[in-house]
Each structure stands twice: as C-alpha cells, then as structure tokens.
Amino acid sequence: MSSEFTCKKSTVEKYDIRWNRGEWALFTIDLETNTMQCHSSFGDYAYSWSSPGESFKRFLIGLEKDCGYLLNKVSRPVFDFDESIKRWKEMIIDYRRDGSIDKEAARDCWQVVVDCESYGVEEEGYCYSIVADSSTITEHFFDAWETFAGVKTFPAAAMTFGKVIWPMLCKVLREEQEQQP
The missing domain is CATH 1.20.1440 (de novo design (two linked rop proteins))
Structure with missing residues (x-):
C-alpha cells in the first residue's frame, strides 16, 4: 500500500440555519469545487457540480425552482x-x-x-x-x-430538505447577492 497522497486545504463558506426550537441545518459551500454539503436534523446531503454554467451561488438559488432535480442529486427515491x-x-x-x-x-x-x-x-x-x-x-x-x-x-426527510430547508438557504443567498455591489 502506497503512503503517498496529496492534500489541498481550501476555505469554504458556512451557513448555520436554525428554526422551530431545535431544527438545524449546517451548509458548507465550496466555490472552488462547486460543492454543497448540508448536515442537518433532517439528514445529510451533498453534491458537486462540475460546470454549473454561472456563479455557483446563483446556480444554487436557481435549484429552488426544481426540487426534483436537486433531490435526484442529493437523495435516492424509495x-x-x-x-x-x-x-x-x-x-x-x-x-x-x-x-x-x-x-x-x-x-x-x-x-x-x-x-x-x-x-x-x-x-x-x-x-x-x-x-x-x-x-x-x-x-x-x-x-x-x-x-x-x-x-x-423521496424519503420524508429529503422532501423536508428540498421543500423547507433549501428555500431557507436560497433566501439567505439571495439576500447576500442583493447586498453585493
């Protein structure tokens, strides 16, 4: 077994969303690799897009309109x-x-x-x-x-992610985009 490997350290943006007395979602967004990860009280979800075609945050906001696409990337239907x-x-x-x-x-x-x-x-x-x-x-x-x-x-927890949690993140990202010059 080879002991050679590489490691690259990078910075990600973290969004900590809390609601309803104890529900939570911790998102990390890596703008360099177009990766979104979410660790939440409704499960863990992650995906990396190779070429979103626009700024990654704008792309993520656009996914709010297509919950089915998003869930097909981060979950599996049952x-x-x-x-x-x-x-x-x-x-x-x-x-x-x-x-x-x-x-x-x-x-x-x-x-x-x-x-x-x-x-x-x-x-x-x-x-x-x-x-x-x-x-x-x-x-x-x-x-x-x-x-x-x-x-x-999709499992109920994944549906909650797509229909409840994701729109919260999108709202935060939209507000962030509006504040930029």
Missing part, C-alpha cells in the same frame, strides 16, 4: 408501497373501463394486488415478484414489469 398499491388498483379499474380486460380478468388481477397488500411486506422486490410475476397478471398485461412498476418517492 419504493412507496401505499401509492403503488393505489396506482395498481386504479390501473386495473382503467383497463376494465376501457375494455382492455374483461370483468373476470379485472377481478382476478385485483385479487393479486389485494393479496400483495395483505401480506404486509412493503419491500419493492417482494411486491414486484408477487404482482408482476403472477401468471394472472402476465396473462392480461403483456409487459407486466413495466405496467406494474412501483411508485417511487
């Missing part, structure tokens, strides 16, 4: 069991209404989804194996794995 079950049931109803499947097929497919729901295992792979691998479903839905893709959402 399988939403309840929304997936709801979507699958609505889809079966829609297919029945438009005549894509008959009443008996709709009833059989509905039962597969209800069975999945009743097992109470909210793990994505398990639900897919029950629903999309079901012979009842595959008989009536050609591409069951795509048709019955689960709904994915």
Whole structure:
C-alpha cells in the first residue's frame, strides 16, 4: 500500500440555519469545487457540480425552482408501497373501463394486488415478484414489469430538505447577492 497522497486545504463558506426550537441545518459551500454539503436534523446531503454554467451561488438559488432535480442529486427515491398499491388498483379499474380486460380478468388481477397488500411486506422486490410475476397478471398485461412498476418517492426527510430547508438557504443567498455591489 502506497503512503503517498496529496492534500489541498481550501476555505469554504458556512451557513448555520436554525428554526422551530431545535431544527438545524449546517451548509458548507465550496466555490472552488462547486460543492454543497448540508448536515442537518433532517439528514445529510451533498453534491458537486462540475460546470454549473454561472456563479455557483446563483446556480444554487436557481435549484429552488426544481426540487426534483436537486433531490435526484442529493437523495435516492424509495419504493412507496401505499401509492403503488393505489396506482395498481386504479390501473386495473382503467383497463376494465376501457375494455382492455374483461370483468373476470379485472377481478382476478385485483385479487393479486389485494393479496400483495395483505401480506404486509412493503419491500419493492417482494411486491414486484408477487404482482408482476403472477401468471394472472402476465396473462392480461403483456409487459407486466413495466405496467406494474412501483411508485417511487423521496424519503420524508429529503422532501423536508428540498421543500423547507433549501428555500431557507436560497433566501439567505439571495439576500447576500442583493447586498453585493
């Protein structure tokens, strides 16, 4: 193992945001590497952008308008069991209404989804194996794995970061920008 390495020391800007009796977010922004890090009471988030195309702070402020983009950079969506079950049931109803499947097929497919729901295992792979691998479903839905893709959402803490904490930082950065000549 080689003991050679390099180290470069740099200065970052730190923003310490506090609200609601104990909630907190500590941001560091590195203007040299276009890196944003946040350690907060709602989790840790970080990302480095290679070429933001404008001043890094202005770029960060612009992300307030696109929470989905921001969250895709700093978090990962997770399988939403309840929304997936709801979507699958609505889809079966829609297919029945438009005549894509008959009443008996709709009833059989509905039962597969209800069975999945009743097992109470909210793990994505398990639900897919029950629903999309079901012979009842595959008989009536050609591409069951795509048709019955689960709904994915960001964790609640990440949503709080994007919808509550990020706008606070953007407000501070905007005020900072307005005070500059």
